[in-house]
Amino acid sequence: MSSKPPITKPNNAPKSTSSAIGAALLIAQQFGSRGLTFIVNQVLLRYLSPELLGISTQLEVYSITVLFFARESLRVAIQRQADTEDVAPKPDEEKKKIPSDHVDAGTSAGKTQAIVNLSYISLYLGALFAIIVAWLYTWSLSAGDPAVLATPYFPAALKLYGLAAFWELLAEPCYVVVQHKSRFGIRATAEMIATVLRCLTTCGSAIWAAQTGRDIGVLPFAIGQCTYAVSLLLVYYSSVWSIASTNGFSLFLNSIYSSDPSSYLLSYFSLPLLKLSSSFFTQSILKHLLTQGDTILISLLTTPTVQGTYALASNYGGLIARLILQPIEEITRNYIGKHLSSTTSPSQKSRVLEVRQTLLLLLRTYILFSLAIIVVGPMVAPLLLKIVAGSRWTSSGAGNVLATYCYYIPLLAINGLTEAFVSSVATQRQLARQTLWMFVFSAGFAFASVLFLRVLDMGAEGLVAANGLNMFVRIFWAWGFMRSYFKGFNTSLEIRELLPKGLSIAAGVGTWAVLSQLEKGFGGGIMDLVKSGVVAGMFVLVVTFAERAHFMECYREFRGQGQKP
Known part of the structure; x- marks a missing residue:
C-alpha cells in the first residue's frame, strides 16, 4: 500500500520580526565583543610595535583563510535548507522501513541531521587547508620577507593558529543548528564568552611578558586565539546538546534514510546540498582573495611598518562593518535563503515581493547611513584616531588612511546586501556565471592595487582606493542580477527608489562645508570633537525629519506590522 510522505510546514518561518530580533542580538554581541577588543587593543598598543601588529594581522589572515575555505561554501548552501516541522506522522508501514540507527530524511529531524552531517566536511577541509595555507605562507615569507620568520615564537604561533582553526571547526555542527533554527541568542552568548576570554588571555600574556622582560613576539595573539576556539566549542556544545536530544537528531554523523537513496551520498550527505556547496566553493576562493586581498597584497608590496599603519586604520574603519553591517548581512542571507527556498510554492510571488520590500528598505537605510559616513567621517575620523591611539599613529599616516576608508565603507555595506541576495537565490548556472565575473574582478583588483601601490606610490590609501573600485564593479554586477x-x-x-530626499542631500552638502571650515582650525583636542559632534548631530536631526516616512515604514516592517505587498 503506497503512502504519501509526511506533510511539512514552515517551522519558525522567516518573518521580518524574528530577523530583526536576530540582527539586534548579533549587533549587540558585536558591540560588546568589539568594545572589549577595542579596549584590549589600546592596552596592547602600549606594548607592541607596528611591526608586531602587522605580523599578527598576517596570522589572523591565515586563520580566516583556513576557516573561510573550510566552511563558507557549506554555510551558504545550508542556509537554503528551510526549517520545517512535522504535521502528519508516517504510517506504521513506512516507519518499519526505517532502520533504528537512521533518521528519516522527510522529517524535521532528518533535514537538520542533513546539515549537521554536511558540516563535518568542513573538519576535513579545515585540516587540509591549515597545512596547505601554512606552507604557502611560510614559503612566501622565506622568499619575500624572511625577517618575519625570525620573529620570536613565530613558528609556534603559526601552529597554534592552525590548531585553533581546527578546534573552531569542531563547533560547526552546533553553529549550523543554531542558524537553521534561528537560535541567535545561543550564538551571541557563545561568541561573547569566547571573545572575553580571548581578550583576557591575549592582554594578560602580553602584560606578563612585558613585566618579566620576556620577548614572546606574537605569541599572545596565538594563545588568545586558542582560548577563543576552545571556549566557543565548549559553550556551543553545552547549549545545543539539549536541542539535539529534544528534536531527535544527533550532533555527530548519523545515517539518514530516504525513499530515494540516490539523493544521499553514503546515506550521510545530501547530494543537492553538496552540489550547491561545490558551486559556492570556487566562488568563495575568489571572494576571499578579493576580501583579504588587501592584506595579502600589502604584505607583499609594502614594509611591515606600512602594514601596521594600514592594519590600525582598517581595524578602526572596519568597526562599523563588523559591528553592524556583518550581522545584518548574515541575517539577510539567512532570511532570504529560507524565505525563497521553495521555487514551486503557490505563494512564491508574494514571498518575492515581500523580500523585495524588505531589501529596498534595507538598501535605502544603507544609502542614508552612507551619506552620513561620507559627510562626517573623513574629517572627524582622523581626529578620533589621534585622541584614541595617540599622535604617534596619526603622524605615521594612519589618519589619512582612515579618512579615505570612510569613502569605502558605503560600498562595503551595499555590496554585502546585494551579494547576500545573489548567494541566496542564484541557481548553479547563475553562480557559475558570477564566478567567471569574479575572475575578471580579481584581475582588475590586482592590477589596480599594483598601479596604486607601486606605480603611483599611494601607500595604504591606494589600497583602499583599489578596494573601493573592486566593490563598485561587484555591486554593479549584483544589481543587474537583482x-x-x-x-x-x-x-x-529602480535606483530612484533608493535615493535620499532633496533636503537630506542639501543637509549633507551644508554639513560637509561647515566641517571643512572647522577642520582648518583643528588642534586635535576634545573641543574639536565636541564642535564636530554638534554639527553632525544637527545633520542627523535634519535627515531624520526629511526621511521620517521611510523610518516609520522601517519600524512597521520590522515590527511585523507593515503592509505586505
Whole structure:
C-alpha cells in the first residue's frame, strides 16, 4: 500500500520580526565583543610595535583563510535548507522501513541531521587547508620577507593558529543548528564568552611578558586565539546538546534514510546540498582573495611598518562593518535563503515581493547611513584616531588612511546586501556565471592595487582606493542580477527608489562645508570633537525629519506590522 510522505510546514518561518530580533542580538554581541577588543587593543598598543601588529594581522589572515575555505561554501548552501516541522506522522508501514540507527530524511529531524552531517566536511577541509595555507605562507615569507620568520615564537604561533582553526571547526555542527533554527541568542552568548576570554588571555600574556622582560613576539595573539576556539566549542556544545536530544537528531554523523537513496551520498550527505556547496566553493576562493586581498597584497608590496599603519586604520574603519553591517548581512542571507527556498510554492510571488520590500528598505537605510559616513567621517575620523591611539599613529599616516576608508565603507555595506541576495537565490548556472565575473574582478583588483601601490606610490590609501573600485564593479554586477531576478516576477527594481530626499542631500552638502571650515582650525583636542559632534548631530536631526516616512515604514516592517505587498 503506497503512502504519501509526511506533510511539512514552515517551522519558525522567516518573518521580518524574528530577523530583526536576530540582527539586534548579533549587533549587540558585536558591540560588546568589539568594545572589549577595542579596549584590549589600546592596552596592547602600549606594548607592541607596528611591526608586531602587522605580523599578527598576517596570522589572523591565515586563520580566516583556513576557516573561510573550510566552511563558507557549506554555510551558504545550508542556509537554503528551510526549517520545517512535522504535521502528519508516517504510517506504521513506512516507519518499519526505517532502520533504528537512521533518521528519516522527510522529517524535521532528518533535514537538520542533513546539515549537521554536511558540516563535518568542513573538519576535513579545515585540516587540509591549515597545512596547505601554512606552507604557502611560510614559503612566501622565506622568499619575500624572511625577517618575519625570525620573529620570536613565530613558528609556534603559526601552529597554534592552525590548531585553533581546527578546534573552531569542531563547533560547526552546533553553529549550523543554531542558524537553521534561528537560535541567535545561543550564538551571541557563545561568541561573547569566547571573545572575553580571548581578550583576557591575549592582554594578560602580553602584560606578563612585558613585566618579566620576556620577548614572546606574537605569541599572545596565538594563545588568545586558542582560548577563543576552545571556549566557543565548549559553550556551543553545552547549549545545543539539549536541542539535539529534544528534536531527535544527533550532533555527530548519523545515517539518514530516504525513499530515494540516490539523493544521499553514503546515506550521510545530501547530494543537492553538496552540489550547491561545490558551486559556492570556487566562488568563495575568489571572494576571499578579493576580501583579504588587501592584506595579502600589502604584505607583499609594502614594509611591515606600512602594514601596521594600514592594519590600525582598517581595524578602526572596519568597526562599523563588523559591528553592524556583518550581522545584518548574515541575517539577510539567512532570511532570504529560507524565505525563497521553495521555487514551486503557490505563494512564491508574494514571498518575492515581500523580500523585495524588505531589501529596498534595507538598501535605502544603507544609502542614508552612507551619506552620513561620507559627510562626517573623513574629517572627524582622523581626529578620533589621534585622541584614541595617540599622535604617534596619526603622524605615521594612519589618519589619512582612515579618512579615505570612510569613502569605502558605503560600498562595503551595499555590496554585502546585494551579494547576500545573489548567494541566496542564484541557481548553479547563475553562480557559475558570477564566478567567471569574479575572475575578471580579481584581475582588475590586482592590477589596480599594483598601479596604486607601486606605480603611483599611494601607500595604504591606494589600497583602499583599489578596494573601493573592486566593490563598485561587484555591486554593479549584483544589481543587474537583482533587476533581472525581480523582472522574472513582473516587478522592477529602480535606483530612484533608493535615493535620499532633496533636503537630506542639501543637509549633507551644508554639513560637509561647515566641517571643512572647522577642520582648518583643528588642534586635535576634545573641543574639536565636541564642535564636530554638534554639527553632525544637527545633520542627523535634519535627515531624520526629511526621511521620517521611510523610518516609520522601517519600524512597521520590522515590527511585523507593515503592509505586505
